[in-house]
Amino acid sequence: MASRTLVVDNGASTIKCGYADGNTSYRIIPNNITRSKTERKAFIGDQLETCKDFSGLYYRLPFEKGLLTNWDVEKQVWDRIFTGKVMPCDPSSTTLLISEPILNLPNIATTYDQLVFEEYAFQSYTRMSAPQMAMYNEIPKLYGQKIGSGKKRVDCAVVVDSGYSFTHIVPFWKGKPILVGIRRINVGGKLLTNHLKEIISFRYWNMMDETHLVNEVKEACCFISNNFWEDLDICKKSPRANKILQHYVLPDYSSQQTGYIKGKRGTKKVKSKKTSSKMDIDIDQTEPEELGKDEEVENKESSGDEYDNDIEMTTPDDDEQVLTMNNERFTVPEILFHPSDIGMEQAGIPEAVVDAVSSCDEEIQGMLYANVVLIGGNARLPGFRRRVANDLRQLAPSEYEVRVGIDSDPLGYGWRGAVRLATMDEFASEFKSRLVTRAEYLESGSTLCESRFRSGV
Numbered sequence: 001m002a003s004r005t006l007v008v009d010n011g012a013s014t015i016k017c018g019y020a021d022g023n024t025s026y027r028i029i030p031n032n033i034t035r036s037k038t039e040r041k042a043f044i045g046d047q048l049e050t051c052k053d054f055s056g057l058y059y060r061l062p063f064e065k066g067l068l069t070n071w072d073v074e075k076q077v078w079d080r081i082f083t084g085k086v087m088p089c090d091p092s093s094t095t096l097l098i099s100e101p102i103l104n105l106p107n108i109a110t111t112y113d114q115l116v117f118e119e120y121a122f123q124s125y126t127r128m129s130a131p132q133m134a135m136y137n138e139i140p141k142l143y144g145q146k147i148g149s150g151k152k153r154v155d156c157a158v159v160v161d162s163g164y165s166f167t168h169i170v171p172f173w174k175g176k177p178i179l180v181g182i183r184r185i186n187v188g189g190k191l192l193t194n195h196l197k198e199i200i201s202f203r204y205w206n207m208m209d210e211t212h213l214v215n216e217v218k219e220a221c222c223f224i225s226n227n228f229w230e231d232l233d234i235c236k237k238s239p240r241a242n243k244i245l246q247h248y249v250l251p252d253y254s255s256q257q258t259g260y261i262k263g264k265r266g267t268k269k270v271k272s273k274k275t276s277s278k279m280d281i282d283i284d285q286t287e288p289e290e291l292g293k294d295e296e297v298e299n300k301e302s303s304g305d306e307y308d309n310d311i312e313m314t315t316p317d318d319d320e321q322v323l324t325m326n327n328e329r330f331t332v333p334e335i336l337f338h339p340s341d342i343g344m345e346q347a348g349i350p351e352a353v354v355d356a357v358s359s360c361d362e363e364i365q366g367m368l369y370a371n372v373v374l375i376g377g378n379a380r381l382p383g384f385r386r387r388v389a390n391d392l393r394q395l396a397p398s399e400y401e402v403r404v405g406i407d408s409d410p411l412g413y414g415w416r417g418a419v420r421l422a423t424m425d426e427f428a429s430e431f432k433s434r435l436v437t438r439a440e441y442l443e444s445g446s447t448l449c450e451s452r453f454r455s456g457v
Contacts, residue, residue: 006089006421008081008098009130009415012063013164013189013377015045016415017081026415029086029163033060034212045077046086053253054212065186066101066165068108075115082120095435096125097418099133100414102161102168102346106450115447116304117438126434128202130414132177134375136427137417142373142383142405156367159354160388161414162336162378164189167349169356171368181356182456185341187347189377193218195342196332204323216259217248217323218332224383225330226390235327244330248323262322280424284310333381338389341404350391369400379410 009016011031018026036043037056051057062074080086096116109127116125139154140147147154153175165188165379171181182362191450193215200207200214207214225231234244247262304436335341337348343372347355372392375386387405396402421427438448 001092001354003095005095005097007415007418007422008096008115009133009412009418010068010099010132011377012061012066014411015077015081016127016412018415018419019087019284020419024416024419027087027411028411029077029081029174030064030073031077033076034058035060043078052257055253056209057210057212062433063101063165065190068111069089071111072423078115083198089374091120091122092402095213097422098125098127099130099418100127101415102129102131102170102184104129110446110449111451113441113449117441121143121351121438124435124437126431126436128418129170129177130163130375130436131161131168131172131420133418134159135163135172136421136424137407137413137418138403139371139373139417141401142407154371155171155373156364157371157373158368159358159373159375160349160379162188162349162374162376164377167336167352167376167378169349169352170189171356171360173364175358178360181358183347183352183392185339185352186344187335189215189218192222192332192335192378195335196222198327199328199332201321203328213250213259213386217325219380220259220261220382221246221248221325221329223330224333224336224381224387226387228330228334231330232327241310242326244326245389246329248325248327249325250321252321262320298429333378336378337387348391349388350395353392354395354410365397366400369381369396372402372403372404373413374404374406375410377411377414379406 005020006025007018007020013031015024015031016031017029020341027046030048031045034043034048034051035041035058036053037058038050038053039051043051060070060073062068062070064070068074073221082091084090092367098112098116100112112127116122135157137153138147155172156173158169158171167185167187169181169183169185171178190403196218197208197211197214200217202312202430231244234242239245241432246419249256249260249262251257251259301315331341335344337350339346339348346352357365360368369392372388374388378384385404385406387400392404409416421431434452436452440448
């Protein structure tokens with residue numbers, strides 16, 4: 001049987017997996033074990049799709065503070081992927097390309113090797129971080145350009161990976177990360193969701209146990225503001241003059257399985273994740289303060305549907321439970337840019353990018369500013385790219401050009417880069433040199449893996 005390459009972006013919240021066979025679609029699997037209070041059963045990974053009541057879910061997560069610490073949970077999720085329950089997989093004839101956290105600890109990396117070869121018996125495998133995977137994409141396309149002839153990838157880039165547990169800023173030179181330039185901000189999607197839970201529980205009603213529901217509210221309603229104080233003034237106006245105010249109709253998990261935004265020109269429902277193998281992403285939605293403006297987006301962002309902010313202030317139906325979202329829509333994601341708002345003594349994303357680039361050699365700083373790439377789940381928030389670009393332009397030296405690029409699917413950008421590494425002829429020798437076969441592992445152990453995979457992250 002011919003060897004196939006299985007690409008797994010093993011994120012702290014979701015796992016993006018699929019075969020590198022020319023197909024650009026991938027499967028999204030929750031990376032956790034959840035227990036439902038009403039159904040009194042546990043759901044492992046993709047089994048969450050069969051859940052009928054998402055209220056009061058209890059989560060067991062394999063990742064803690066960005067590091068894989070609970071191997072019991074992770075192994076149960078991997079069992080469903082690698083034993084053919086999620087997708088057809090024969091490890092004995094499969095090459096595995098899997099992601100690992102940036103600056104992964106040696107003992108955790110060794111456990112990766114042991115499980116892959118001793119437990120699942122893969123034919124060969126390699127591991128790298130998600131920003132490394134993203135570097136194999138054609139980054140100039142994000143700015144409407146083509147990569148130069150004879151080049152495999154750009155020489156310099158700064159990858160901003162804003163995920164579930166943290167945000168990493170990683171500068172690259174010749175495909176390798178610059179260690180002195182790596183920065184970490186302890187703000188991710190998990191913190192934003194938890195903060196939104198606290199705000200809703202304080203202002204409206206107790207939703208501290210409704211992590212799944214509040215996360216859906218965050219993804220449906222929140223955006224990044226480019227005029228924070230102006231938007232804050234708008235939120236103080238009367239409901240009819242407040243273009244930011246939204247009503248989110250909560251699901252009852254009987255007749256209505258998903259929540260939706262109640263608006264004047266109809267309702268904008270959030271698609272259920274249970275029936276979709278690939279998350280629907282609308283990162284190009286325009287935030288309220290930008291409505292009516294005709295601005296050119298330099299990284300070829302498509303003109304997505306704008307938020308319907310002309311909300312009709314009607315009395316909710318008797319059978320509807322409505323959550324009012326006002327300044328919470330943009331004050332919660334603002335933590336990504338000002339962690340000090342909640343007492344964290346850390347820089348925001350633009351300041352961290354400038355600090356990371358400034359620590360690199362002066363000769364390449366201009367090229368780094370010209371290739372800033374945004375990936376990760378938080379990059380899907382509307383207005384994210386424009387805010388990063390505007391703030392960077394104010395902070396970066398005036399002699400440097402600042403370009404910030406984002407893909408239409410920033411969540412899977414790393415996965416698609418890994419697919420290019422495994423399938424493109426120009427990367428064939430590089431990919432082969434990174435692989436460790438099971439026979440080599442049984443002879444040399446994890447020492448060989450460390451020497452092959454060692455690239456600084």
